[in-house]
Amino acid sequence: xxKVEQNPLFLxxxxxxxxxxYCNYSTTSDRLYWYRQDPGKSLESLFVLLSNGAVKxxxxxxxxxxxxxxxxxxxxxxxxHDLSATYFCAVIFNFGNEKLTFGTGTRLTIIP
Amino acid sequence: KAGVTQTPRxxxxxxxxxVTLSCSPISGHRSVSWYQQTPGQGLQFLFEYFSETQxxxxxxxxxxxxxxxxxSRSEMNVSTLELGDSALYLCASSPQTGFTGELFFGEGSRLxxx
Numbered sequence: 449x450x451k452v453e454q455n456p457l458f459l460x461x462x463x464x465x466x467x468x469x470y471c472n473y474s475t476t477s478d479r480l481y482w483y484r485q486d487p488g489k490s491l492e493s494l495f496v497l498l499s500n501g502a503v504k505x506x507x508x509x510x511x512x513x514x515x516x517x518x519x520x521x522x523x524x525x526x527x528x529h530d531l532s533a534t535y536f537c538a539v540i541f542n543f544g545n546e547k548l549t550f551g552t553g554t555r556l557t558i559i560p
Numbered sequence: 561k562a563g564v565t566q567t568p569r570x571x572x573x574x575x576x577x578x579v580t581l582s583c584s585p586i587s588g589h590r591s592v593s594w595y596q597q598t599p600g601q602g603l604q605f606l607f608e609y610f611s612e613t614q615x616x617x618x619x620x621x622x623x624x625x626x627x628x629x630x631x632s633r634s635e636m637n638v639s640t641l642e643l644g645d646s647a648l649y650l651c652a653s654s655p656q657t658g659f660t661g662e663l664f665f666g667e668g669s670r671l672x673x674x
Contacts, residue, residue, distance in 0.1 A: 479659060490650060491665040498660065536603060540659040546616045548593070548659055550603035 450475060452539050454551035462559050464526050469554045471520040471537035478515050479540040482522055484533045485553075491536070494522075524556075532558045562587065564653050564666035572672045578639040581669045585632050585653030591615075592634035593663065594626060597648040609634055610657035638671075646673045 451474040461467050471480070482494040495504045497513040497520060504511050508531065510523045520537055537551040565584040573579050585592050593608040593616075605618040609628035628634045632653075638645055648670050652663040 481659075481663065483665075490667045491652075493662050493664065496662050538603075546608075546659055547618055548595075548605045550595075550605075552602055 450539075450541050450547065450549050452537060452549050452551040454535075454537060454554050456554060457552060458555050458557075460557045460559060461524075461527055463528055466526065467524050469522040469524075469535055469556075471522070471539075471551050473518050473520075473539045473549075475541055476515070476518070477539045477541055478513075480513050480520050481538040481540075481548075482511050482520070483536045483538065485536065486533050494535075527558045529558045529560060532556055564651060564664055566649075566651055566666035566669050568669060569667065570670050570672075572674060573641050574674050575641055575643060577641050578637060579641060579671060581636045581649055581651075581671075583634045583636070583651035583653075583666060585634070585651075586664055589653035589655050589664070590632050591654040591657045592628055592632065593652050593654070594634070594636050595650045595652070596620075597650060597668075598644075598646070603650075606636065608657065608659075615657050616659075641673045643673050645671065647671060 453472045455470050480497045483491040485491050495511040500515040502513045508525045513520045534553045534555045536553045541547050567582045591610045594606040597603045608616040612628045623639045626636045648668045650668045652665045654661050654663050
């Protein structure tokens, strides 16, 4: 069964702190996306990770992919209020038919 | 550069009816994929079209169908609507097929089935 699990599901953190969101998946894949969604809005692309060991950074966010561990992390450094949103990872599984499978999402709230 | 455009943005239908949603991709993008987002099931992949051909498909019943035109615009159709079809339907465009590049999402079409 194709499963993508994120944890935590809810995260409340203070401004200025660091934290990591984890994305575990059940079956071999070497491609993964991270997205951000604000309430009532669409998905905004954050990172595209296309190989084992890929690491990408944009501002206070850094994402990495470990295909052997079937794990991706989204690290937040010195959080600011503007980062409050729901974050999704999405994994591409290929069994002849490619399927993009989303994680459950992590609702992040940054407290001033 | 114009983004991905979805129409209509909001619509209300009753059970048993059918609905057609439209998605215009970013100029030059040939891949369009569709997703359903509900509070209970989260985000789920419906299907992907590239150069007018369905390339990949999720696990939805045959009531959900789509097509893509020669100008890369795509439509999604849901027949015999059920209450559980109430959702935000998102489409995304990409320059290439196979989820090898960035996906750009539209604002979505919010469907309510009464």
